[in-house]
Amino acid sequence: MLKPYISLQLHRFFSFHAFLSFYNIVKFHFLSVFLFFFHFMGQSPSTSVPSPDINRRDVSNINRFGYGYGDSSDDFNGGSRRDYTDEIPDECLAGILQFLDAGDRKNCSVVSRRWLRVEGESRQRLSLNAEAKLLDFVPSLFARFDSVSKLALRCNRKSTSVNDDAMILISLRCKNLTRLKLRGCREITEIGMLGLAKNCKNLKKLSIVSCLFGVKGIHAVVYNSDVIEELSVKRLRGDNDEDGESVYGNGCSSLKSICLKELANGHSFMQLIIGSKKLQTLKLIGCVGNWDLTLGTVGKLNTLVEIHLEKVQMLVLLLLQSVARC
Amino acid sequence: MAEEVSSQMNSLSISETNPSSSATISLVSGDDIVFKVEPTIAKEMETVQSFIDETDGKITTIPLPNISSHDLPYVIEYCEKSIAGKITKEFEAEFVKKLNNEEVKELFLAANYLNIKKLLDFLSQVIADRIANKSVEYVRRYFGIENDFTPEEEAKLREELAWTFTGVDPDDEDEN
Known part of the structure; x- marks a missing residue:
């Protein structure tokens, strides 16, 4: 009875592991950039460069930041089908959970794999x-x-x-x-x-x-x-x-x-x-x-x-x- | 690369000689409406402020493609109140009354994107209030979240959760 669930846990751990390491690297950049340049992301494998140093910026990106936004209108309000929580980091999700009592937290942990993880980690x-x-x-x-x-x-x-x-x-x-x-x-x-x-x-x-x-x-x-x-x-x-x-x-x-x-x-x-x-x-x-x-x-x-x-x-x-x- | 326009908040602050300190900042919403705000407002928005700092104040027009002209005024209103030190329970109650669920979520994303901590905290509480005492399905619908558990996993999870108590622990009430 116990054994299958342990393996499930392991599976969960590994599947999130990749996401976590990715997230840890980019979280410094997440707030201001991830959403903003969402449509550039596909072309930007540089997310793996951990560079919190703001002085090391590529000048061309300032231009993108400043003037390139016109292209991004497609991303704006990406339709009602989107998952709102996709766009918020774990800390913010935990921020919502902290205002909920144990019963509501329990409910929220069943919402999805990500919520389960965030709820568990922040409990x-x-x-x-x-x-x-x-x-x-x-x-x-x-x-x-x-x-x-x-x-x-x-x-x-x-x-x-x-x-x-x-x-x-x-x-x-x-x-x-x-x-x-x-x-x-x-x-x-x-x-x-x-x-x-x-x-x-x-x-x-x-x-x-x-x-x-x-x-x-x-x-x-x-x-x-x-x-x-x-x-x-x-x-x-x-x-x-x-x-x-x-x-x-x-x-x-x-x-x-x-x-x-x-x-x-x-x-x-x-x-x-x-x-x-x-x-x-x-x-x-x-x-x-x-x-x-x-x-x-x-x-x-x-x-x-x-x-x-x-x-x-x-x-x-x-x-x-x-x-x-x- | 794009990501390197980093969000290192607070790493720079406007010096007194900074040319931007007196200029009005233009915030351009995702649907291309320009909102002119005082630099003090921009300071509340850490993402905007760090961008201004990074460009040494040379650029005062900030595109905010993720925020619509519908939501941006709410954000600005909150920041104005915040600067004036007038964020009271009454103001927040009035503020939240005006917002429907969609707007609360959009503002939450905006607050996160702009990194306005007070607004983010406040909206976290608002969202928590709105999903409190609701079903799991309601919470999923509220955020548009797809259930990615298999039925077996979910059943297992619920079995496990049955071991947790949800009520407030009765401190000294006698039951034993």
């Missing part, structure tokens, strides 16, 4: 159904969406989610990922998360909801990243987590924002919170445990600008102390 944000069978589509999807930097994988509770293989494959395909959101990806373990951390060195924001890889999975990412800035964890369980399992940074924690919601094992993050010297925002919502010590320490950070607490046990005095320092 940065992608949200995928993370059911187990997604694995079969990962190669072709990420061959198309090769510029994705913000990815969400969501699986509903009734389905089996993607596993570590898919997580690692995706992380290999999307090395430029800056944001990842995992929701209900119950089959992913700390092994998949470690793969993510190793492959996606630019990951700045990680958001986890209803996953089962536990503290170990979070630790794998946080400990192996020098750039992660935002961590949001909600309803995380860890079947493999032992008592007292703890997340801690690698000593130079870059985290600026930590948000923990509805965690039974919230105390596992205390060490991470205390170790995050650049922390600006801390949100604790519905996390059981005693947070006095953590908040007492965090309250001394001068970087901190926001503490948000809901349904958290602590001493009122300490809260006041912490808040007073913000």
Whole structure:
């Protein structure tokens, strides 16, 4: 099922390859000249000369530019049969697409081969159904969406989610990922998360909801990243987590924002919170445990600008102390 | 060769002694109508300006064979507003109201050809608005695009696309 589609992708790649290299060479000239001298193009194999130097002009062409246009009336408004988008470069097409939402972009990608390519290349944000069978589509999807930097994988509770293989494959395909959101990806373990951390060195924001890889999975990412800035964890369980399992940074924690919601094992993050010297925002919502010590320490950070607490046990005095320092 | 009349925008700028700085520029539409505009207008049109610069301002008549006398006044109007710093939401709303689909597309091509970035951005938004929430077939018809997928490819593509979510990701809404 997968194999024929890979070959299709390759075919697509090669067929566009020629066009792309041609286009890359002429794009400097494209705007002002390609349309203008459309009717000269047949006689002008010199498009392969990459000459962005405007001082190297052939004088005779100035004359053409200046006076030769009368011949071009045939090209003017080449009739209603034309494809308007033939005359606009990929950047402009991407410029239109950027104003469309994901649903319209999806539609537009089916318009034609060129639109498919341009839409894929210009897509940065992608949200995928993370059911187990997604694995079969990962190669072709990420061959198309090769510029994705913000990815969400969501699986509903009734389905089996993607596993570590898919997580690692995706992380290999999307090395430029800056944001990842995992929701209900119950089959992913700390092994998949470690793969993510190793492959996606630019990951700045990680958001986890209803996953089962536990503290170990979070630790794998946080400990192996020098750039992660935002961590949001909600309803995380860890079947493999032992008592007292703890997340801690690698000593130079870059985290600026930590948000923990509805965690039974919230105390596992205390060490991470205390170790995050650049922390600006801390949100604790519905996390059981005693947070006095953590908040007492965090309250001394001068970087901190926001503490948000809901349904958290602590001493009122300490809260006041912490808040007073913000 | 023709291509070497390059579109290296902004690589040259008019010096104060440039003789063209005070002369009126004549823009000749594809159907041979001459529009006289101030040099400041030409400056908004990077393609035109770079041509003027390349010829040291000696040539002030610029043929624009791809732009009709029907569309050129719209472009000029937009550039005039732009120079006056009067591109407001209200102006743009009024401006776009006057345009039918054909005109929007023609102006988009003109803006691209003349390399007027503000107009191009604005028209990108206009076109996006006009193809939003429409079928694939509508988008093809809108631009005159031929479907070059085989039915098998298209089916495969749609199967693949079924894995992408289109809605806004519900941030914290509970579904799990």
